[in-house]
Amino acid sequence: MSIHTVATAPIEGQKPGTSGLRKKTPVFMGPHYLENFVQSIFNGTGGADGKTYVLGGDGRYFNDRAAQVILRMAAANGAKKVIVGQNAILSTPAASHLIRKRGTDGGIIMSASHNPGGPNEDFGVKFNAANGGPAPEGMTEKIFAETKTLTAYKMLDAQDVDLSTPGTTSLGAMEIEVVDPVADYQDLMAEIFDFDAIRALFAGGFRMRFDAMHAVTGPYARAILEGTLGAPAGSVINAAPSPDFGGGHPDPNPIWAKPLMEEMYGDNAPDFGAASDGDGDRNMIVGKGAYVTPSDSLAVLAANATLVPAYAGGLRGVARSMPTSGAVDRVADSLGIACYETPTGWKFFGNLLDAGRATLCGEESAGTGSDHVREKDGLWAVLFWLNVLAKRGQSVADIMTDHWARFGRNYYSRHDYEAVDSAAANGLMDAVRGQLATLPGSSVAGLTVTGADEFAYDDPVDGSRSEGQGLRMMFEGGGRVVLRLSGTGTEGATLRVYLERLETDSAQMDKDPQDALADVIAAADAIAGITSRTGRDAPDVIT
Numbered sequence: 001m002s003i004h005t006v007a008t009a010p011i012e013g014q015k016p017g018t019s020g021l022r023k024k025t026p027v028f029m030g031p032h033y034l035e036n037f038v039q040s041i042f043n044g045t046g047g048a049d050g051k052t053y054v055l056g057g058d059g060r061y062f063n064d065r066a067a068q069v070i071l072r073m074a075a076a077n078g079a080k081k082v083i084v085g086q087n088a089i090l091s092t093p094a095a096s097h098l099i100r101k102r103g104t105d106g107g108i109i110m111s112a113s114h115n116p117g118g119p120n121e122d123f124g125v126k127f128n129a130a131n132g133g134p135a136p137e138g139m140t141e142k143i144f145a146e147t148k149t150l151t152a153y154k155m156l157d158a159q160d161v162d163l164s165t166p167g168t169t170s171l172g173a174m175e176i177e178v179v180d181p182v183a184d185y186q187d188l189m190a191e192i193f194d195f196d197a198i199r200a201l202f203a204g205g206f207r208m209r210f211d212a213m214h215a216v217t218g219p220y221a222r223a224i225l226e227g228t229l230g231a232p233a234g235s236v237i238n239a240a241p242s243p244d245f246g247g248g249h250p251d252p253n254p255i256w257a258k259p260l261m262e263e264m265y266g267d268n269a270p271d272f273g274a275a276s277d278g279d280g281d282r283n284m285i286v287g288k289g290a291y292v293t294p295s296d297s298l299a300v301l302a303a304n305a306t307l308v309p310a311y312a313g314g315l316r317g318v319a320r321s322m323p324t325s326g327a328v329d330r331v332a333d334s335l336g337i338a339c340y341e342t343p344t345g346w347k348f349f350g351n352l353l354d355a356g357r358a359t360l361c362g363e364e365s366a367g368t369g370s371d372h373v374r375e376k377d378g379l380w381a382v383l384f385w386l387n388v389l390a391k392r393g394q395s396v397a398d399i400m401t402d403h404w405a406r407f408g409r410n411y412y413s414r415h416d417y418e419a420v421d422s423a424a425a426n427g428l429m430d431a432v433r434g435q436l437a438t439l440p441g442s443s444v445a446g447l448t449v450t451g452a453d454e455f456a457y458d459d460p461v462d463g464s465r466s467e468g469q470g471l472r473m474m475f476e477g478g479g480r481v482v483l484r485l486s487g488t489g490t491e492g493a494t495l496r497v498y499l500e501r502l503e504t505d506s507a508q509m510d511k512d513p514q515d516a517l518a519d520v521i522a523a524a525d526a527i528a529g530i531t532s533r534t535g536r537d538a539p540d541v542i543t
């Protein structure tokens with residue numbers, strides 16, 4: 001087998017976003033596109049020579065082909081070994097765990113996560129560092145810099161490797177170990193949670209529905225929930241991963257997981273419902289007639305963490321992304337632990353987790369996780385809830401009622417305006433940025449602005465600073481609006497409007513969030529001119 005050095009030229013726009021590089025699949029399949037980016041990953045991280053990596057993806061269209069290309073390139077670049085999930089499949093949290101467990105130099109994850117997959121949808125590639133977490137900004141900047149100067153990549157001339165059976169094989173001088181994608185992850189979950197208590201819950205007739213959304217968590221959820229914990233067969237639905245996620249949008253929220261929502265709000269609803277996204281790092285939690293926002297879920301898990309064996313000794317601290325609601329802050333207060341506020345994206349939690357400053361982390365976008373891996377973890381969150389439900393013996397709705405009575409309720413909603421003209425979206429952000437200095441003290445749509453700024457984060461562990469992480473406006477009485485442009489979209493710009501208001505009056509805990517937030521929504525539009533600038537009279541997605 002010979003190694004070729006293939007001449008290439010830099011390709012525009014290979015800048016990793018919130019979570020890796022995501023593009024339309026045909027773009028990724030275009031000449032040199034994947035190869036350039038993979039070579040830039042190797043070059044930007046000190047070369048692949050002698051290194052060991054983990055490789056896997058969420059099974060979307062092009063996952064299998066891309067894996068073969070990456071393996072040939074790793075071999076050509078002198079990598080010592082690659083540990084690959086069977087059929088090149090690994091959920092993102094399982095990949096993170098494998099990197100840590102095997103002490104590898106990092107891993108490459110093929111996924112565009114919650115974005116749809118298919119020949120004309122999205123594909124993505126992301127590099128995770130040796131701690132198992134998404135490459136921090138300093139590293140993605142180096143990778144991006146490489147993409148701008150690249151002149152050649154290395155490729156081994158070889159046939160496809162058979163990845164269909166666990167075992168060890170080789171490609172040129174490189175060792176390849178194909179592993180069962182579920183086994184190690186399942187062992188980790190059994191170490192963290194009280195599996196006996198959850199088993200007893202199901203044995204007592206507790207019913208749940210887990211919607212895997214035709215994505216990667218199907219095999220994991222089947223093995224753990226049905227196989228090990230005794231949930232009745234059929235509790236996990238849409239469990240076979242498909243390259244286009246059954247034509248659906250594998251984003252676990254009330255919009256895209258509508259059938260699950262209908263079941264949970266219908267007659268004969270099961271006790272508990274959950275869903276996960278394309279690559280298995282997001283989660284949605286819904287009780288019988290009781291949807292739990294991701295921000296609330298984080299707060300509830302923090303408040304109940306000591307019911308879980310792995311966290312029985314208490315939490316060291318918690319962290320949330322800035323746009324996530326302040327619900328967890330008050331739990332942290334009552335526990336007397338630190339609460340960190342980071343920019344959007346899991347890579348910003350890595351240092352806090354590595355340094356032992358935070359145990360639980362979460363994002364409003366359905367991401368929850370802990371120091372057990374360095375990614376958010378969908379099934380872990382579901383098992384956490386099951387563990388809490390088993391120990392408390394209450395329904396999801398009752399747990400929420402208790403929680404709000406104790407801590408107050410952060411009414412919360414996110415309005416997304418998708419595929420907006422990029423210039424219009426940037427114009428909107430610039431216009432709001434221009435008002436930040438003068439907004440405080442003014443009254444907008446009946447609300448008094450108490451503060452306004454552009455969020456910047458100083459990492460307390462390595463001292464790095466990340467600027468331009470979202471515009472925020474605070475209102476008297478605990479209301480807040482945050483505006484951000486998405487860093488995961490592949491079409492135009494997506495404007496995210498995060499809306500929040502704290503309610504402490506116990507008689508006001510059961511409102512529709514859109515009604516409870518009406519004045520904050522009006523203030524957001526008054527400040528940002530969303531309707532006029534985007535030309536949209538309503539958001540595309542409300543979560």
Ligand code: VG1
Pocket residue numbers: 018019112113114115277281282321344345346363364365367485486487488489496
């Ligand atoms: C979105 C979410 C963010 C999340 C990211 C990756 O980013 O808002 O909270 O970390 O997706 O999640 P953005 O830049 O589009 O707002 V996943 O499950 O797509 O890896």
Ligand code: CO
Pocket residue numbers: 092113114277278279280281282
């Ligand atoms: Co994801």
